[in-house]
Amino acid sequence: MRLAAIFAVLTCASQSVAAPSVLTDMAPIHGLVSAVMGDIGAPTLLLPPSADAHSYALRPSDARALSDAELIIWVGHDLTPWLADPIATLATGATTLELLETTGWDRRELTHHDGEDDHDHGDYDPHAWIDPAVTAVWVGHIANQLADIDPANADSYQANAKNYATELEQLRDTLKAQLAPAAGQSIIWPHDAYGYFEDAFDLMSVATIADAAANSPGPAHIAQLRERTDVACVLADPEIGDRWTAVIVEGTSANTGMIDLMGANIPLGADHYINTLQAMADTVVACVTGR
Template sequence: MRLLALLLMTTPAMAQVPIVETDIPPVAALVAQVMGNLGTPGMLLDKGGDEHDLQLRPSQMRALNAAQLLVWVGPDLTPGLEEARASAPNLESLALLDDPATRRIDYAGGGVNPHAWLDPGNAAVWAGLIADRLAKLDPANAAAYHANATTAQAEIAKLDNSLTARLAPLNQPFVTYHDAYGYLIQHYHLPYAGGLAAGDAAPPGAARLSDLHAQAASGAIACAFPEVQHDPALITNLATGTKLFVGPALDPVGASLDPGPQAYKTLMTALTDALLTCAKAR
């Protein structure tokens, strides 16, 4: 009887844990950390998928319709998801980039850069925003969401300190495939020479490529990094006839990662490990 009474007491709170969908691995990781043992969020980006070209399959559309809350960066990152969201009228939306607490920067070419999770300060802010929204939807578990967010924020601060120390010696100018990295570059004061492609990963023009090739030939750029979702040919061509060091493929959105609470830390650590190979370039 005692056990039954306990079950009856705890079941209503459990039943109110919202079904949550997310867009990309770093956001899914933050939601997973905040939900802790209470639940696991879904995630819509396929393994190896391009965040700027996210289109939902019918099964993903059904999952979105079954969810109560979508936690996502916002329409600037995944315009395809904005359309899908509009056809799920009962779905609440937490678009993290649109919250005034998020630090936003623009691309070199203008327009907001949505890759804001690459600043750990934003990740910490987002853990708090996620907890606030979940607590509102599920007041019985509010204390757990807030405690989990506090733990996540402490882990992010520890990660940030470690990455700051590791990246401090990196002083070789590098280029990347797409112009996603502004937040990382600014936060860690990295010697970035730009992206081949624009921020939405649209292929670069001939003028851009020949300008970068001249910089590589003169030694003004030391390293170039391809990306996991994009053909490395443009990067390897850039290096032809130059001393440019071609580093490992970067994965700024975590497209190659298994989703889970550790994916944010894994993503940031892998980016750091890859960038540090540039220190061996010359």
């Protein structure tokens, strides 16, 4: 009995030693890293899925998670400027991978400005994860970092990333076909965060309700949006809330919808990212077609 118990403890211990402690910033990135780690281990998630990435206050347990991490994988300071200092001061022993600073993909500049330039972001759009062609590149960088800190499992990380990148390319083709009815339709997007999705799937933006940092729009801007009569679909997202869309479409034939690029209602794990993109596409098609 006692010997069996000791063996059980040893087995557990050797398994937990095998997996590096990896911290991710938000649910879609947690999903990408989960897919690359496979059954080797699971990353932890800093932001609760329903949190607003643009304004979040770290809890004491978050500080502990940062100081315990061996590897931190995050989108970057352009999306979450508040996270840069805690990583620098609390995660002194960790390797960090800032995905927006990686190579092999094209950054897109912010194009929509609603007359207010004083937002928290840089000139580049930080919401880059919503193009599967971008994340197909990112998972290669994720696998390389994991292989660096955990060489024993390097082959598995690389194989998982390669398979998953193929899935992401397939997802892009599937969603492009599904979104074909929405191509060229006039859409008002919730905040200036969907450019990578628009570019990937030939979607059109006539305006955004809020700016890139999801600050509340002013009354003059809402009045302008209300004057548009050529719009097929007006979308809200959890970051700006659903209080603007009904006002904007009042008296028009436009439909409304709720889109979520963080996948707050999607179960966490290796399928989270693909399910989040699929749900985004479903929302756009339903909003544009009215079904």
